[in-house]
Amino acid sequence: MKIDIKYKPGFAMACVTLDADDKIRAEAGTMVAKSANVNMKTEKASRGGVLKSLKAAFFGGESFWMNIFSTNGTKGEVKLAPTLPGDIILEELDNSTIFVQSTGFLGAEDSIDIDTKFQGLKGFFSGESLFFLKLSGKGKVLLSSYGGIEKRNVSGSFIVDTGHIVAFDESLNYKIEKFGSWKSFLIGGEGLVARFSGHGNVWIQSRNVPQLGQWLRATLPPKKK
């Protein structure tokens, strides 16, 4: 499998070249184009029981169904892109585990296991999704961001606004904290932040989806009565 990411960083699109036995699993609705010999099969998002997929759909913010692209013994191509403008990054997991914020997942090689992970109280208060997608195994993973994406190595501790987290390594623990004083929390526009501790990588995005929502809401004309 060869993956070439074009139109970085603003409007990235992943062009996946599939070899004979390659399969890629992609979030429903992300396919832009494909060659005619590439088959698309719609399957439950996670391997394993229906419940696991339901869990991913309800709690992970992902679709219940994912599309699996494969070729029948020949070479083929499929192009994938997320909804929001932004970048795509290709990561290779080597029997390791990463946690991905729901909008940050674009696709993964079939060998990668997809599950959801409950965030507990942390997720509840952070205003983000209560669940992360847990990707583990060996293979290629495509992460997508709103805005640019930066892979940051953490050693000790590091602070990221909760709306800017794309993904992070399993070796990192995080705590949700209020940023600054109560005054700056309430009126300073800085919301909650995640303090990562340990060692490993954090992928952060340069724009924030909830803030896009807020901006849109404020900008839209009022409903006509």
Place this chain on the structure above:
Amino acid sequence: MNYKATLYSEQFTDGKVSVELQLFHGDLLIARHDSGSVEFDLKNAKLVAGGFDNNMLYIYPDHNVTSPAILVQDLSLLKEISASSNEIVRQKAMQATGIQKKKKFNKIAGIILIIVFFSGLMSIAFTQSAGIIVKLIPVKWDEKIGELGYPSAIASMAPGSTKIEDKYVLQSIEEIKNRLSVSLKNTPFKYNITVLKSPVENAFALPGGKIVIFTGILLKVDSPEELAGILAHEIMHVEKRHAMKQIVSRMGLSVLFQVIVGDMADAGSVILEVGSELLSLGYSRNMETEADKEGIILLSNAGIPADGMIQFFKKMSENEKELKSMSWLLTHPLSEKRADELAKIYKKYPPLNVKKFSTNWKILKSHLK
């Protein structure tokens, strides 16, 4: 024993390298990688639980928690360290285990809190949506629950009471009931009234249309209009399917789920099972208000002045001593506000074409004695 681990250090190109750990003499940890080895003296080291679930162990050579650091996923290393002969090392291992347990506890507490919060939200949502769900439930179920609930309702309120067979009493009540039920347009329910001999001052309607009146309350009533008021109120509980709404909002998700999935037979058995027990819980304030209002509208349509109903309420609440024995008023608490509201609604819906009842209430009362 050897443990697989990761060594984080700036000296490696990736910032990390895979290592094999081995513990010597309970306090010396050696991490070997392809191009050398690193020694950690556990007496000076810092041990911290870490990783997403706090199910990993970080080991730092001193109090500086940056790098180098060792990350190990296999926690049996921690057990091996806890067995060290060195007291300081042993305590460090215990501390790391303690942090791990505490964080696990926090997580469980979090889950419980979230469940409590959401079930709170759910119950609010369900009270609101109960009406919609109830529309999907066949009317037959109301009747079934009424049937099932009848013996237990009688047994709890007036055990051993006998049916009144007196023709004058039954015909008089039948006349009131007919006047009311004719004014109900398109009702799916059939109303039938049972009069039971008992000092209990109460009357109630079971879902599906079965109405029970005890002679105790008949003796307190002074006119057919007063009884019509009580009946109109009870009939509206049936028409508005308050019992079913109550059941659905209390039983919540399981019912909703089965209604959506379409397996009504299954949901039915659950409702019937729990229904009769839930009936004893009584109705909510909003339901009582609704039954009041709709009851008065029904009286108005039937040409019966509703001041009989209001009068009956007032009469009963004025006599405080009697209030205690009046079980009907206990389940239908009367406040000044409620009486005022009743009067207001009555003003809005005066009776159309008032028609008197033929019953002489004094004669009826004499038949009860």
